[in-house]
Amino acid sequence: MHESLPDLIIGNLKINPPFILGGMGVRVTEHKLCAAAANTGMGGTIASVGLGHNAVKGKNYVQGSNNALAKEIKLARKLTKGVIGVNIMVALTNYAEMCTTAAKEKADYIISGAGLPMKLPEYVGDSKIALIPIVSSGRAAKILCNKWLTSYNRLPDAFVVEGVDAGGHLGFNMAEIEAWNEDSHVRVCKEVIQVAKDYEEISGKHIPVIAAGGIFDGNDIGKMLEIGCEGVQMATRFVTTEECQAPDNFKQAIINSTIDDMVIIKSPVGMLGRAIKSPFTERVNAGETIPFKCPFHCISVCKPKEVPFCIAVALLNAVDGDIDNGVMMAGHNAYRVKEIVPIKTLVDELTSEAVAYLNREK
Numbered sequence: 001m002h003e004s005l006p007d008l009i010i011g012n013l014k015i016n017p018p019f020i021l022g023g024m025g026v027r028v029t030e031h032k033l034c035a036a037a038a039n040t041g042m043g044g045t046i047a048s049v050g051l052g053h054n055a056v057k058g059k060n061y062v063q064g065s066n067n068a069l070a071k072e073i074k075l076a077r078k079l080t081k082g083v084i085g086v087n088i089m090v091a092l093t094n095y096a097e098m099c100t101t102a103a104k105e106k107a108d109y110i111i112s113g114a115g116l117p118m119k120l121p122e123y124v125g126d127s128k129i130a131l132i133p134i135v136s137s138g139r140a141a142k143i144l145c146n147k148w149l150t151s152y153n154r155l156p157d158a159f160v161v162e163g164v165d166a167g168g169h170l171g172f173n174m175a176e177i178e179a180w181n182e183d184s185h186v187r188v189c190k191e192v193i194q195v196a197k198d199y200e201e202i203s204g205k206h207i208p209v210i211a212a213g214g215i216f217d218g219n220d221i222g223k224m225l226e227i228g229c230e231g232v233q234m235a236t237r238f239v240t241t242e243e244c245q246a247p248d249n250f251k252q253a254i255i256n257s258t259i260d261d262m263v264i265i266k267s268p269v270g271m272l273g274r275a276i277k278s279p280f281t282e283r284v285n286a287g288e289t290i291p292f293k294c295p296f297h298c299i300s301v302c303k304p305k306e307v308p309f310c311i312a313v314a315l316l317n318a319v320d321g322d323i324d325n326g327v328m329m330a331g332h333n334a335y336r337v338k339e340i341v342p343i344k345t346l347v348d349e350l351t352s353e354a355v356a357y358l359n360r361e362k
């Protein structure tokens with residue numbers, strides 16, 4: 001009989017309930033929401049992408065972004081004694097610098113996806129910061145463990161396994177998205193759990209696996225804990241919390257959406273992205289080019305002269321409330337969200353549902 005959910009232990013970090021707030025760029029998970037999440041016991045993740053855009057207005061982008069991230073971490077720390085980490089996408093041109101800053105500012109962890117973070121240990125030196133790659137297959141997890149072990153004599157402190165129903169950029173092509181079914185996420189999580197076990201046998205180090213993407217309620221959480229995941233990362237449901245600083249029309253777009261509003265866009269990041277339909281996504285999905293000036297070159301693979309729109313501008317528009325000209329990233333289950341609630345209400349509800357799931361009669 002479970003009275004509460006088990007702890008998610010990542011190195012020296014104890015997280016309970018075993019939930020991680022998924023990093024949401026641009027500026028959706030900033031210090032206030034992250035600290036509020038950490039105050040419930042879960043992990044709060046600051047999204048590092050786009051922090052420099054407003055801070056520096058095009059000048060000295062790398063330094064401005066470092067300063068903005070350092071400030072976000074400090075502000076979050078003032079509001080909580082809980083666990084605070086940073087999401088840093090491999091695809092960023094200032095990836096190395098942001099990882100170094102997160103370590104220097106003593107964030108508790110780095111979660112890193114949108115590419116395989118092959119060189120991540122190099123950027124954090126001797127820091128104790130926990131390193132958590134996002135993977136979409138057992139194969140990717142294995143490649144990463146091999147590389148880190150041989151090059152750095154270390155292993156990931158946890159894995160996030162993100163499925164196709166996640167919001168934001170996806171590690172899957174269209175054929176893989178179409179082939180995905182309700183058992184696919186469980187299958188991939190089990191694959192990664194097996195890889196983690198294989199490396200635990202070699203090294204003695206336990207690597208917890210965290211499921212992400214389309215996890216909506218306590219039943220979804222319970223199901224993932226039951227197959228051997230030790231935590232879940234959730235994002236979309238936390239946009240519609242009172243503490244999230246996304247504008248009200250962004251939150252209402254989630255609440256008013258239907259399943260037909262869940263769309264995939266081709267992002268200049270070189271990946272597909274999952275979002276809520278807006279006039280902007282309709283235009284880009286119809287093949288329109290939306291002219292822009294690129295002051296930052298924030299994504300390494302982006303060729304500003306060739307891509308049809310600027311993802312950074314589109315994300316900034318959305319978070320500044322211009323949702324018709326913006327991209328509102330959201331997980332596939334966004335259409336099931338019905339209300340804005342205080343974060344504690346949401347976390348308590350998810351926890352008690354998950355406990356009930358684990359205690360159900362089988």
Ligand SMILES: Cc1cc2nc3c(=O)[nH]c(=O)nc-3n(C[C@H](O)[C@H](O)[C@H](O)COP(=O)(O)O)c2cc1C
Pocket residue numbers: 021022023024025026028047048049087088089112113114134162165166167168169212213214215233234235236237328329330331332333
């Ligand atoms: C608005 C939004 C922005 C996101 N931004 C990022 C990001 O900057 N970096 C990243 O690795 N993942 C990003 N994600 C993915 C989330 O961190 C998370 O793993 C995923 O959305 C989980 O699925 P869920 O939203 O169905 O819970 C974003 C998701 C959303 C909804």
